Structures are given as C-alpha cells and as structure tokens.
Amino acid sequence: MSAVGEHWTVQVDKALRGRNDQFAADNRAHFRTAGVFVLNIVSSPGAGKTLLLERTLAALREELRIGVQVGDLQTDNDARRLSGHGASVVQIVTNGCCHLEAGMVAKALESQPLGELDLLIIENVGNLVCPASYDLGEDMRIVLVSVTEGEDKPLKYPTIFRNAQLVVITKLDLVGPAGVDLQLLRENVRRAAPQAHLFELSARTGEGLMDWYAYLRRARSGQAGAS
C-alpha cells in the first residue's frame, strides 16, 4: 500500500523470482537425471517438521538413502537433532532470510552428491507465507499444519495451501486438550487445497505414521497418484 516505489518493488520482485525459477529448473533437471525424489516441507514455526523427519528417517533408513537439507534463520539445532539417524544432513543458515531459495538448495547440493541419494527432504524455514513463492525444484510440496494452530489457518494462508500436493495435519494427540474442531479444520484444508492429498498424524504417539511411510514409499517409486 506504500505508494512510492511500488512499481519498482514489483519489478525487482519479478526479476528475483525469475532468477529463482531458473535455479529451480536446473535443480529439477539434476534431480530427475539422478533419480532422486525431492520433498519440500513447509509450515509455521513449531508445527512439527523436525519431529516428523526424525521419525521418518528412523523408519526408512534401511530401505532408502535419504538426504536432508534444513533451512533455518540461525542455529543448527535441527540439523543436530536430525543427524545420527543415518541420513546425510546439510544445514542451510539463511542469515535472516525468511524462506529457502532454489540457489541455496543448489549450493547445499555441492556437499551432498545426488548419486548417493534416493530421497531428498528439504525442511524449509518455519513460515507459512514466503516459502510459498519459491519453487526449489521439488517433486512434491508438503504443508504441515498443527491442530493447535486453529481451524482457520488454511483460509488465512491460502497461497501456500493452494500450491501443495500434500497437506499433513499434525499433533493429532492434542485435538482434545486444545479443543479443536478437527472436522472444521479438515473442511478448511479441502477448501484451500482441493488438489492435495490429506494426512493426519501424531509424530509423538505414532498415530498415522504407518500410512505416511507407505505413502512416501509409493510416491518415491512414482505411484503417488495411485494412492
């Protein structure tokens, strides 16, 4: 709504997005050539990305060679949490940037050879807005939304839901304690993301995790559409 410089901002924004799209296209070509399936996981801070990843690495490490890229403004807490699960983990510190960009992923790949991976999971910066606008070259964008965030979030942050192939409702064990209307949350996910497959789980209790692992296996072998 700032009048001055608005046109300029839009132009710059377009140029930067265009540059990101080039990097994303390059990434996508490299992923395809190497036969690596790539997930881009986005959510609010604290929706449970890292815990779900810990569980997933522990469950699938024997059958898949998994790489993880973790985006954070600062700290390598998440990378430290995720190491020791048999995956190759690279921390991307964005130095305050509120989202990952395709160029950052490309740079991280320099220390993570694609030939050694079957599955690459990118944990984006915790932010339900900005990561929506940056393609990383992934095969599948996954939005996590915790039941504790309230039923209305899919309607309030529509862009990120509209561009997701998969929506995962997390912290299912807190539906009762938080007094959440799960049915309403589901309906709002369906309205904001009619194209997306929907999962519901609790990484803490394990509820729903077997279906999640099965979905990832099918997706990785190209059968996600058949699920």
Add this chain to the structure above:
Amino acid sequence: MSAVGEHWTVQVDKALRGRNDQFAADNRAHFRTAGVFVLNIVSSPGAGKTLLLERTLAALREELRIGVQVGDLQTDNDARRLSGHGASVVQIVTNGCCHLEAGMVAKALESQPLGELDLLIIENVGNLVCPASYDLGEDMRIVLVSVTEGEDKPLKYPTIFRNAQLVVITKLDLVGPAGVDLQLLRENVRRAAPQAHLFELSARTGEGLMDWYAYLRRARSGQAGAS
C-alpha cells in the same frame, strides 16, 4: 546465497526499509500528539493473538477507547471475530504481503481517527520472521509464543525476540498435554530477549489474564517500566 543480483537486492531492501522508517516516524509523531498508546503484536500463525485480543477488548472496553488494526494476507475472519467487542476494528488485507508496513498502518488510520482512541492494538500478519524488520511506529512490540510451538523457537527466530519489549507465552493450559518443558522455554526467552518483560497466560482458561490487563493499564499510563 544467490550470487547474481545480491548487491542489487541489498540496495533495494535498504531503500524500502528507509521508506518504511519514514512512515513509522510519522506514525509515531501522530500517536504521541494524539496521546494514543500503540502495541504491535507479532507471532507465528495460530499462537493465539486474536483470542487474547478478544479477551482484552472485553475486559478493558469500559475504561479505554480501543482501536484495533488486523493484518491478514486474505480474509477478514479476524476483524469479524473482533468486532462486537466495543472497539473500532480495521482490517488490513495485505494481498499476500508477509508483514505489515508503516504505510499500511498510516492508510488504515484514515478510517480510524486517533482523537477517538486511547489505545491502538495492531495485530500483525502471522509470521515470526518478516514483521521483525518493519517498525510501525508502535510504543511496544509484543511477541506471542505458544507453548505448543516447542521450547527452541526463541533461539531459532532471534531477531523478532531481540526487538520485543514484551514476550507473552500463550496456551499455558497445554503445557501438560503437549509435554512441553516450560522452564526451558522460559530460559530460551530470557536468552533471546533479555530486555523483555515476560508474561505467561492462557486466554482459554483465563490464567494470567488479570496480570496482563494490569500491565496494559500501567503501560498505557506510562508506568510500564515500573512494573
């Protein structure tokens, strides 16, 4: 980390922030002249900004003339929730912009005369990153962090905590069910925001709300430092 255009981006960013700072200084001058105390409330999506505001309006409407500006990417859900509590509520739809800027607040003031207010509460877009960089001209920046987001958030999103005068830990009723280490969360808030006053409350059960109202009354009458 993208090499091309980096210098350009930094220059543009500087120019835009400079422009915002001018608007913020103007806002601040208007607020002072009108004797209106102004809060800028920031948090992740779903940390409980709107419910806390509903409670606050209901409790203080008899003693203070309160205005609210609500920032959202899309939808006017929050403004609708907040109307009917005796406050003047203006919705700012940012059309996808991930934070409020001082110019947006100035424009909203056109339909919200400062002469009719004692207290203006600005509910920022749900985002723990970008709003940190945009001064709106407020007297006090308040970060809400829900216990369900996990203990590490103050360390992972340091900028927004470092610039806060007040940190409010919300959803205290979910400490047990979510298995949160409240003491560790407190310590991390103190590390990330040693300058800030700390509150803990549950807008759902009412725990801590009386202290919160008392603090706002003192802050509004210029005695916040004495609390």
